Amino acid sequence: MSGFAAVLRKDLRLELRSGESTLALLALSMLVLVVLVFALDAARVRSLDAAAGALWVAMVFAGMLGANRALLAERDNSAIRGLLLSPLDPATLFAAKLAAALIFMAVAEVGAVILMVLFFNLDFDASLARLAPILALGAIGFSALATLLSAITGRTRGGDMLLPILAVPIFVPALIAGVKASAAALAGAPLASMGDWLKIMIAFDVLFVTAGYLLFEHVVGEDG
């Protein structure tokens, strides 16, 4: 079994037995959506823009929590040291951590989309299928960024607070593109009509998956 599969399987098993991350992600997504329903008073008017925006706010906050959780598990008992001592190169470790974060985010997003449809009086129709690739692109970019940055913030004072401060400004381009594309998709526009936004998200994903893959060794290693 490859190192990638071993680490991913470990993280998934840990999650299946405790359910900690996905439950927390789902709960937080729901709370963010509830807060925004009241804040925007969106329950009375059928507002696609507000629904798309709320979905992405939920995704960013839930994603941040998930990234913090994933690293917390490794930090307890210095479990990360064990991973670093194993003959596993940091880039593979990054890929496995990214895959795990992505799976947790995907589960939370499915939940968030269902809640969004219910809370914002939308319909379960074909527009949700068009939403899927947009959310997937956003989740890949965000997971890559958060996995890289949480390795940094996890080892500073007040790290849990620092992660959003570092991650959100960097995530802005994908956020703008994601919200715009999602609103268009909910309004029934075909994917082809939002090519520019999708290109920005793809560029963001390629950049941060590559950057994380190459730079992870510099942030995860111990001091020599």
Next chain:
Amino acid sequence: MNNSAIRNWLGFSTLALMLAALFMVFDYVPPEAEQGIAQLIFYFHVPLAWVAFASFGLVAIAGIFYLWLGDRLWDDLGYAAAETGMVFCTLVIVTGSIWAKPIWGTWWTWDSRLTTTFILWLMYGGYLMLRASADDTPQTARFAAVLGVVAALDVPIVIASVRLWRTIHPAVLVTKQGGHGLEDPRMVATLLVSLAAFTALWAWLLWLRFKQLRTRSRMRALAVRIAFASAAASDGR
């Protein structure tokens, strides 16, 4: 040239250029016809923006060299550049707001360049917060270098996305049918002198902060050596 010679040279050229720039802005250059006196802040705003963006570029370059070579010198340079860049970036936003109030009728608007600058400001604010919330170790230096590189990589995508989002910022001034807005040759001259003055000011501040951080790094290294030496001496006894 030794350190104090460079420092003095940079300081005095900053002083001379800054006095020249002030004279040109307030006494020599004609204000733009439509905007009147408010337009004069342009001669501060544009040079400030240039040095702010140059500093952030330098943070990324220093980060790459630090990750590549591992020399503390690059970390100190990146830190100094981030701090000076943050000061100038704040001033860019402040001078822009002061100009925008009479001309656009609002302190702030979510135009593409304003938004990009603000996001840059947030990113480097995060960079400085990271440095403030971690001890000064090689690990922190690596973290900062990675963040500096990642933030710089993000900038082109930020620009592309925000431009697609919206834009109303004037290209130089209000562009009138192809002209670049600086009709009078005195305007070009003033802008160039002002650019030189702010570049000198930037280089001077950067140099001072960089040398200060270098000294701090060297003192830390010395303290470690003294600790080792005294430990070895007490072992020998």
